Amino acid sequence: MAFEASLAELQEEASCPLCLNYLRDPVTLDCGHNFCDSCIQERWKDLEDVFPCPICLHHSSDKNIKKNTQLCHVIDVIKQLPARISKCKIQEELLCETHNEVADLFCEEDLELLCPQCRVSSDHKDHLLLPIEKAIVSQREKLKNHIKGLKMKIEDAERRCESQVLKSFELKMKMETFKKELEPEFEEIKVFLKKKQVSIIANLHLEEKNVGKKMKRDIIQISKHISTIKNLLSEITMKSLQTDMDLLRNIGDVHERYEMLSTPGISSYELKKESCALPPHYFGLHRMISTFQTELTIDPESAHPCLIVSEDKKSVMFGKNSPTFPEDTTACVTFPSVLSYESFDAGRHFWQVEVRGTGEWSLGLCTRLLLRNRLMSPDQKTCFWTFQESKRIYNTHDSEEEVEASRFGVFIDFELGEFSVYDLNNRTCLYKYADQFTEKLIPYFAIGSSSEPFSITLTKEE
Numbered sequence: 213m214a215f216e217a218s219l220a221e222l223q224e225e226a227s228c229p230l231c232l233n234y235l236r237d238p239v240t241l242d243c244g245h246n247f248c249d250s251c252i253q254e255r256w257k258d259l260e261d262v263f264p265c266p267i268c269l270h271h272s273s274d275k276n277i278k279k280n281t282q283l284c285h286v287i288d289v290i291k292q293l294p295a296r297i298s299k300c301k302i303q304e305e306l307l308c309e310t311h312n313e314v315a316d317l318f319c320e321e322d323l324e325l326l327c328p329q330c331r332v333s334s335d336h337k338d339h340l341l342l343p344i345e346k347a348i349v350s351q352r353e354k355l356k357n358h359i360k361g362l363k364m365k366i367e368d369a370e371r372r373c374e375s376q377v378l379k380s381f382e383l384k385m386k387m388e389t390f391k392k393e394l395e396p397e398f399e400e401i402k403v404f405l406k407k408k409q410v411s412i413i414a415n416l417h418l419e420e421k422n423v424g425k426k427m428k429r430d431i432i433q434i435s436k437h438i439s440t441i442k443n444l445l446s447e448i449t450m451k452s453l454q455t456d457m458d459l460l461r462n463i464g465d466v467h468e469r470y471e472m473l474s475t476p477g478i479s480s481y482e483l484k485k486e487s488c489a490l491p492p493h494y495f496g497l498h499r500m501i502s503t504f505q506t507e508l509t510i511d512p513e514s515a516h517p518c519l520i521v522s523e524d525k526k527s528v529m530f531g532k533n534s535p536t537f538p539e540d541t542t543a544c545v546t547f548p549s550v551l552s553y554e555s556f557d558a559g560r561h562f563w564q565v566e567v568r569g570t571g572e573w574s575l576g577l578c579t580r581l582l583l584r585n586r587l588m589s590p591d592q593k594t595c596f597w598t599f600q601e602s603k604r605i606y607n608t609h610d611s612e613e614e615v616e617a618s619r620f621g622v623f624i625d626f627e628l629g630e631f632s633v634y635d636l637n638n639r640t641c642l643y644k645y646a647d648q649f650t651e652k653l654i655p656y657f658a659i660g661s662s663s664e665p666f667s668i669t670l671t672k673e674e
Contacts, residue, residue: 219293220450226290229267229442230255232363235287239277243270246283255374264377266370267438269431306344306457318347323464348456351463355452358470362445365473366438372478373434380427387420426479433476444469497639500623504562508552508655508670516548519659525553529667530571530659551578552655560625563655564636566617566669572660573668575622577631577653619671624653 228235230251237249243265247255256263256275263272306315308327315325321339330336342350391413451459451466510528512521520531528550567573619636631645657668 220453222290222293224446224449226287234291235283238280238283238287240280240283241265241270241277242272243268246280249277249279252277262381264374266374269373269377269435306460316344317341318344318351318460320347320350323460323467325460344456348459351459352452354467355448358448358466359445359452362441362448362470365475366441366445369434369438369441369475373431373438376427376431376434376478380424380431383420383423383427387416390416430476430478434478437476441473444473497621497634497636500562501564501621504560504623505672506554506561506563507672508554508563510657510670511551511553514549514551516550518548518661519550521550526671527667527669528657528659530661548660549656549658551657555652555654556624556626557652558626560623562621562623564619564621564671565657566619566671567667568617568669569666571666573666574656574658575620575633576656576658577624578656579651579653617669622655626653 226234228238228248228251229245230247233248235246235248238246239249239252240246241252245265245267247266252266253275255266263275264270265272306325307313308315308325308330311327311329313327313329315327315330317326317331318324319326319336319339319341322336324330324336325344326336326341331341448466448470451463509525510521512525515521515528518531519528521528530548565575620642621634621636623632623634624630626649629646629648631647633642634640635642659666659668
């Protein structure tokens with residue numbers, strides 16, 4: 213028995229932890245663990261800067277590892293030793309633990325040796341009883357399946373552990389990238405945003421620390437799990453090499469421990485990338501247009517009957533001969549409206565409109581769809597913000613083809629709750645509106661009655 217145990221332990225020490233076969237061209241890492249040269253190189257195949265030990269995760273400096281020549285000779289000697297005890301060894305008699313008599317049966321349900329007295333016991337009356345010889349074969353086969361299953365569990369756990377190690381390095385690299393992405397904005401308004409910069413970086417460090425702790429805890433749990441599996445594997449391997457009597461004795465405890473193995477869970481996380489949220493006037497109008505420009509289209513289904521939408525859905529004009537519009541223009545204090553297809557519930561967006569002609573008009577944002585087929589004044593009940601112009605005259609020539617156009621830009625920052633309009637002809641800010649946006653916002657356009665050609669067109673600056 214002592215010889216068997218010593219031989220099994222010696223064979224285990226001479227085996228590679230990765231392939232579980234005898235070490236081939238053994239190499240020793242800085243931490244002292246030994247592996248086949250081909251196995252460790254395969255494990256490190258896709259790594260570049262850091263090469264962790266698969267067992268203890270200690271980092272090696274590079275892939276150039278010296279071979280252990282002396283260990284190679286020792287393994288050659290071990291291979292010449294007998295793999296198991298000679299079958300000629302006299303088999304010990306298996307005794308029933310209850311009656312201390314020679315056992316001739318084995319209960320597959322209770323995993324107990326049974327003597328003739330046990331057979332008549334009511335405890336095993338309906339159980340499957342096997343002859344000792346068949347029971348030995350059956351139990352050895354089950355132990356082999358356990359060994360196979362444990363090897364697969366080790367491989368799976370090692371892959372999960374390696375994955376967590378790589379993710380921890382990826383996390384650090386992403387954090388560094390996020391910091392670099394923030395630097396240009398901070399440099400642009402360094403004084404104003406110094407406190408903001410410190411706050412954001414502190415949050416990033418805190419998140420990195422919290423996620424890093426979770427990953428480290430996962431790595432420790434997985435490493436402990438691997439150690440537990442290996443210890444059980446070693447114990448079952450030794451158990452499978454024991455004599456028949458020792459094999460069946462306490463075999464139930466081995467099965468129970470195997471079945472109780474459970475894989476530790478891994479914490480899930482989603483990296484939150486923080487950005488610097490700045491008021492629009494800190495960017496400069498040109499940069500705002502190039503960065504946040506959004507292309508809108510007009511929704512004809514939302515248009516008031518007095519309005520005519522172009523085929524390309526980019527322009528709307530007032531239909532002066534529409535019978536649905538009141539003839540008394542003095543009563544026309546409200547504007548027929550139309551909405552865009554697009555709506556916004558997050559982010560920053562910039563769009564441009566071109567106004568031609570003489571008349572009353574307004575731009576704004578709706579918090580809900582305006583009632584169709586009726587005239588309606590834009591107000592705080594239907595819009596978060598409205599910019600209105602009345603009786604602006606852009607036609608300085610007699611010919612309609614030469615009517616001048618006024619261009620306006622509209623910007624929304626949903627998270628900051630800021631809405632602003634810009635005169636793009638002279639690059640000035642006309643108005644800013646601030647509030648807390650909580651509902652989906654829809655761009656709004658309206659035109660009052662006019663005796664002259666009058667239109668609003670969506671444009672885009674290249």
